[in-house]
Every structure is written in structure tokens, then in C-alpha cells.
Amino acid sequence: MANVTFSKVNKMYGSSRIVSDLDLELPDGSFTVMVGPSGCGKSTSLRMLAGLEPITSGEIKIGERVVTDLEPKDRDIAMVFQNYALYPHLSVRENIAFPLRATKTPRALALKRADEVADSLGLAHLAARKPKDLSGGQQQRVAIGRAIIRQPSVFLFDEPLSNLDAKLRVETRTELLQIQRRLGITSLYVTHDQEEAMTLSDRIIVMREGQIAQQGTPLEVYSRPTSTFVAEFVGSPKMNLIDGGIERGIFTSDSGIRLETQEIGATGLVTLGIRPDDLLISSSPEPTLSLATVELIELLGPRAIVTLRAHDRVLTSVVGAAQLANVREGSIVGLSVRKNSSHLFDQASGSRLP
Amino acid sequence: MRKPKLLSVLRITLLWVAAIFVIVPLAWITLASFKTPQELNDPGLVLFTPNFDSWASVLSSGILDAAYRSLVVGLVTVGISIVVGGMGAYAISKYKAGGSVTRFGILAAQVLPPAVLVFPFLTMAYALRLNDTLVPVIFAHLSFVLPVVTWFLIGFFDAVPPALEEQARVDGFSRFRAFVLVVLPQVLPGIGAAAIFGFTLSWNDMFYGLILAPGNAAILPVAISGFNTFRGVQLGAMSAAILIAVVPVVIASFFIQRKLVQGISGGAVKS
Numbered sequence: 001m002a003n004v005t006f007s008k009v010n011k012m013y014g015s016s017r018i019v020s021d022l023d024l025e026l027p028d029g030s031f032t033v034m035v036g037p038s039g040c041g042k043s044t045s046l047r048m049l050a051g052l053e054p055i056t057s058g059e060i061k062i063g064e065r066v067v068t069d070l071e072p073k074d075r076d077i078a079m080v081f082q083n084y085a086l087y088p089h090l091s092v093r094e095n096i097a098f099p100l101r102a103t104k105t106p107r108a109l110a111l112k113r114a115d116e117v118a119d120s121l122g123l124a125h126l127a128a129r130k131p132k133d134l135s136g137g138q139q140q141r142v143a144i145g146r147a148i149i150r151q152p153s154v155f156l157f158d159e160p161l162s163n164l165d166a167k168l169r170v171e172t173r174t175e176l177l178q179i180q181r182r183l184g185i186t187s188l189y190v191t192h193d194q195e196e197a198m199t200l201s202d203r204i205i206v207m208r209e210g211q212i213a214q215q216g217t218p219l220e221v222y223s224r225p226t227s228t229f230v231a232e233f234v235g236s237p238k239m240n241l242i243d244g245g246i247e248r249g250i251f252t253s254d255s256g257i258r259l260e261t262q263e264i265g266a267t268g269l270v271t272l273g274i275r276p277d278d279l280l281i282s283s284s285p286e287p288t289l290s291l292a293t294v295e296l297i298e299l300l301g302p303r304a305i306v307t308l309r310a311h312d313r314v315l316t317s318v319v320g321a322a323q324l325a326n327v328r329e330g331s332i333v334g335l336s337v338r339k340n341s342s343h344l345f346d347q348a349s350g351s352r353l354p
Numbered sequence: 355m356r357k358p359k360l361l362s363v364l365r366i367t368l369l370w371v372a373a374i375f376v377i378v379p380l381a382w383i384t385l386a387s388f389k390t391p392q393e394l395n396d397p398g399l400v401l402f403t404p405n406f407d408s409w410a411s412v413l414s415s416g417i418l419d420a421a422y423r424s425l426v427v428g429l430v431t432v433g434i435s436i437v438v439g440g441m442g443a444y445a446i447s448k449y450k451a452g453g454s455v456t457r458f459g460i461l462a463a464q465v466l467p468p469a470v471l472v473f474p475f476l477t478m479a480y481a482l483r484l485n486d487t488l489v490p491v492i493f494a495h496l497s498f499v500l501p502v503v504t505w506f507l508i509g510f511f512d513a514v515p516p517a518l519e520e521q522a523r524v525d526g527f528s529r530f531r532a533f534v535l536v537v538l539p540q541v542l543p544g545i546g547a548a549a550i551f552g553f554t555l556s557w558n559d560m561f562y563g564l565i566l567a568p569g570n571a572a573i574l575p576v577a578i579s580g581f582n583t584f585r586g587v588q589l590g591a592m593s594a595a596i597l598i599a600v601v602p603v604v605i606a607s608f609f610i611q612r613k614l615v616q617g618i619s620g621g622a623v624k625s
Contacts, residue, residue: 050520052524071529081521150525150526
């Protein structure tokens with residue numbers, strides 16, 4: 001158990017900067033998810049912590065130990081790779097027991113421990129099989145078993161669920177979280193899937209171009225994104241972002257959409273952000289409201305995603321299915337914003353206005 | 355529905371043609387080794403009484419010593435090639451050592467005719483007083499076995515996912531142990547195949563052996579060529595000697611081939 005610290009960590013490949021001045025603190029026992037589009041430096045950061053990539057400058061600490069120049073084997077970490085990296089020539093039991101060979105644990109004891117771990121993951125009946133005879137989900141569990149057998153100081157996950165199908169991904173996600181909570185081992189998890197990031201993490205770190213765009217609890221990041229990049233990246237469906245001007249709480253887009261927002265000090269050119277859940281539609285609009293045409297309705301059971309077109313802008317709204325009683329594709333509806341739920345960003349810099 | 359049947363008939367026919375090409379000369383040699391010189395001169399002869407004179411003269415001619423020397427040359431050459439070539443192939447595959455040129459450039463020496471290389475070898479062997487020993491023969495064989503084995507193994511190392519080795523390093527092993535415990539088992543079938551291939555190349559070479567060790571240290575193909583005497587070719591004895599050269603290779607390939615298939619099937623059979 002240990003906290004993890006990155007101080008001013010840089011990584012260059014030739015002259016291109018992959019990670020720049022990364023300062024990061026993972027509290028002991030926390031589950032932190034790093035998320036971002038591909039090429040944002042999240043995997044590189046994870047690999048630097050694992051010791052698989054040398055760092056160009058800076059310092060990484062696990063607990064009080066500086067591990068910057070240590071080999072991976074001396075860092076006391078466990079890692080689950082995207083393709084699971086199971087050893088094809090070893091059985092499930094031997095795969096799980098493998099890390100114990102490094103600690104010179106007697107073979108009989110190591111295999112006994114492996115059986116216990118396999119049992120706790122529901123793999124007992126597969127212990128003698130080779131990885132190629134397992135399904136993707138089972139392989140994934142073996143990889144997790146191999147990671148937990150040694151009780152490392154830090155767990156690292158490199159997109160471990162992305163090769164699973166959707167249903168299995170959700171199940172494994174829950175299970176992973178339970179295991180981490182039970183063991184209380186500091187974890188860093190990398191994914192490009194923002195939904196996975198939101199559901200798994202105690203703390204979420206959104207990366208962009210080698211830097212931290214925002215970090216905090218999932219709720220903080222979701223409810224107060226600090227930039228248009230984070231606003232658009234986190235949340236599904238994506239936040240509506242509309243450029244325009246604001247004056248005394250009335251927003252008018254460049255294309256002519258008028259929306260009432262909360263009264264804030266800002267005036268001038270802004271980008272208005274509205275979560276699809278906060279964009280309300282009414283089938284019998286008051287005359288003061290801007291209008292939109294319903295282009296597409298996608299039912300998701302109790303809720304529906306409605307794609308709208310207003311003044312040549314495509315907007316997305318998520319509404320309760322009950323509200324769609326009088327709405328069809330092609331209907332004209334009125335648009336409004338839920339009170340105190342709009343986000344305003346500076347149009348030039350993209351950063352949040354207070 | 356007709357096409358696959360036609361294809362399979364064609365395939366079987368081609369296999370038979372290929373088999374006949376391989377089997378007929380071997381069968382002829384086998385029969386020849388049991389004939390008397392008179393019988394050998396009669397091409398129409400089908401039925402004859404087996405005669406063991408050729409075998410007796412071959413076995414007393416020191417051919418087994420030559421076979422033993424060939425075995426030593428082959429094993430040492432392959433042993434060095436696998437260790438050195440394996441490390442080279444790993445470096446070329448994983449670290450792109452020498453850039454993309456090395457990947458194929460390693461075979462460049464094969465372009466040189468052996469006749470160009472053999473005289474430097476001979477001169478050095480004389481200077482070191484190693485002529486007519488197995489040492490220069492081994493070095494000469496390394497000149498063509500080592501590059502081929504290396505080239506052969508590069509592809510096998512390419513097929514090992516880098517994550518496997520990284521996983522082993524994270525699991526607490528040094529680079530070297532990760533290589534030995536995790537990477538090496540994945541390429542064992544490849545190493546087996548490369549070893550057989552390299553050994554066959556060495557075992558079948560006559561040119562270098564003939565020039566670098568023509569006398570007391572003659573290897574098997576050189577000894578076989580010795581049956582081409584100034585009194586004519588001793589066909590019967592030569593046939594027996596050729597069988598001695600060919601049969602062990604056939605048997606070894608057969609057994610190692612089964613091992614190879616086991617290996618390639620992902621170790622489903624517990625070793």
C-alpha cells in the first residue's frame with residue numbers, strides 16, 4: 001500500500017513531447033482513472049510508472065521510494081494489459097502462480113495460493129487449462145488473478161476491458177471495483193472510454209496532449225468541466241456546445257438560437273454548454289422560445305435521445321419517454337434550458353467562465 | 355461441388371508425382387547397395403539375390419568415423435548458430451538493431467559463391483596449422499548456417515507479443531529471466547525447425563569439407579566422394595554410404611517434426 005507521486009515528469013520521443021510536466025498524486029488506496037483520446041499520453045504515463053518506459057526528466061515515487069530508475073521488477077507493481085498477456089505455454093494455475101516464482105516461493109505453496117485465487121475468481125474448474133482454451137472473459141480473470149496473487153503496492157490497468165463485449169465489460173467492471181475495494185490497493189487505470197472512467201473511479205484525470213486537462217471526482221468533472229474539451233469528452237451523449245453572445249442571461253447563438261440561461265456576470269462572446277439532459281423540449285411551445293425540428297428519436301427504454309435541428313445546428317436532448325407523447329420525427333418543438341444548469345466557456349480559450 | 359473434387363484429385367496426383375521423385379532414387383540406391391558389381395551393370399535386372407559385400411566394404415572403410423565427424427561438425431555449428439543467431443534475431447526483431455537493412459542484409463553473404471570464401475578460410479587454417487581438422491570446417495559452415503538460422507528466427511521472435519515480456523518484467527523478473535522464462539518457450543518450435551534446417555545444410559555440405567579437410571578429418575560427403583576412385587566409381591559401396599548419410603536425417607526429421615507440430619499447437623500436450 002502506498003501513494004504514488006509524479007513530479008514534473010516529462011517524456012520526449014525525439015523532439016516530440018508526449019507527456020509534459022506531469023504532476024500527479026494518487027492517494028493511498030484510491031482508484032484513479034486516466035482518460036483521454038488516443039495519443040494524449042495516458043498509456044505512456046502508466047508505462048512510465050510501471051518502469052517499461054524510461055522518463056526524460058522528473059521523478060516518480062511509490063510511497064517514500066523514488067522508483068524513477070528502478071527496473072519494473074523492483075517497483076512492486078502488478079499490471080493487467082489490454083490483451084491480457086497470459087503466458088501461452090503455462091496453465092491457468094501456473095499463470096496465476098507465475099509472479100510468486102520471482103519471489104522464490106516454494107512451488108507447492110505457490111500453486112496452492114494460485115488455486116485459492118483461482119477459486120475466488122470462479123476459475124477453479126479451469127485451473128489446468130491453457131489460456132487458448134478460455135473465453136475472453138475468463139482470460140481477463142486469469143490476468144486479474146495473476147495481478148492480485150502477490151499483493152503489490154500498486155495496480156496498473158491498461159485498457160483491460162476493451163477487448164470484452166459490452167455485457168461482459170459491465171460485469172467485469174463491477175467485479176474489478178469490488179476486488180480493488182476489498183484489497184485497498186492504490187490503482188491507476190487507463191482507458192479511452194469516458195463511461196468506464198466515470199463509473200470506476202474515485203478520481204478521474206482527463207488528459208489532453210500530454211497534460212492534465214482536469215482532475216477531480218467524477219461528479220466534479222461532470223458537473224463543472226473546466227474547459228470545452230473536458231465538457232465534450234465527459235458525458236454521453238456529448239454536451240451541446242454552441243458559440244454565440246450573451247447579455248443579461250439571454251444567450252443568442254451565431255446562427256440565431258435564443259436561450260435563457262442563468263444570470264452571470266459574463267457578457268460578450270462565449271460558448272454555451274448544455275448537457276443533453278438539461279436541454280428541454282416542449283411540444284406546445286410558448287412563442288418566446290426558439291424552435292427546433294425533431295430529426296431522430298432513439299428510444300432507450302425509459303428515456304430517449306432526441307436529435308434536433310435548430311437554425312442549421314444539430315443539438316441533442318435526452319428526455320423521459322413519457323414526454324414524447326405528442327412528439328414525432330418531424331415535429332416542431334420549443335427549446336429551453338433547465339434552470340442553473342448551463343455551462344459557459346470563453347470562446348477564444350475554451351476555458352470555463354466562473 | 356465438382357471443383358473441390360477435381361482439386362483434391364489434382365492434389366493427390368501432384369503429391370504422388372513428388373513422392374515418386376523422392377522415392378525412386380532412394381529405392382534405386384537401396385537396391386544398388388545389395389547388388390554385386392556385375393548385377394549393377396545390368397539395368398534390366400529386377401530380381402536378384404541380396405549381397406552384403408558392398409555393406410561390408412563400406413563399414414570397414416571408416417565411413418562411420420566420417421559420419422561421426424559430420425555429426426560433430428553439424429552439432430557444433432548448429433549449437434553456436436542457435437545461441438548466437440537466437441540472440442541476434444531477438445535484437446533485430448525487438449530493437450530493430452541495425453535498422454531494416456540487417457533484417458535481410460544478414461543473408462547477403464549467401465550471394466557470394468563458396469569458392470570466393472573458401473580460400474581465405476584455407477589460408478587462415480594453414481596459418482593456424484588447423485588444416486585438415488574439423489575447426490575450419492565448422493567455421494566455414496557457420497558462414498552459411500548462422501545467417502540462415504538468424505534470418506529464420508527473426509520471424510518467430512516477431513510473433514511474440516511484446517506485452518508478454520513486459521508482463522514478466524512487471525511480475526518481478528529481470529529482462530534476462532523474462533526472456534528465458536517467457537519469450538524463449540514461445541520460439542522453441544522455431545528454434546527446433548531452425549536447428550534441423552541448419553543441421554541439414556551442414557550435414558550435406560561437401561565443398562568446404564573437401565577443400566578444408568580432405569584427409570584424416572574428412573566429413574561424410576567427402577568420404578562418400580572417395581568411392582569415386584581411379585579404378586572407377588564403386589557404385590554399390592557408394593550407395594551403401596549414401597544410405598548411411600541419408601537415413602539418420604530422415605529418421606531425425608520424422609521425430610523432430612512430430613515435436614514441432616506439438617510445439618506449434620500451443621503446448622496443448624504437457625511437456
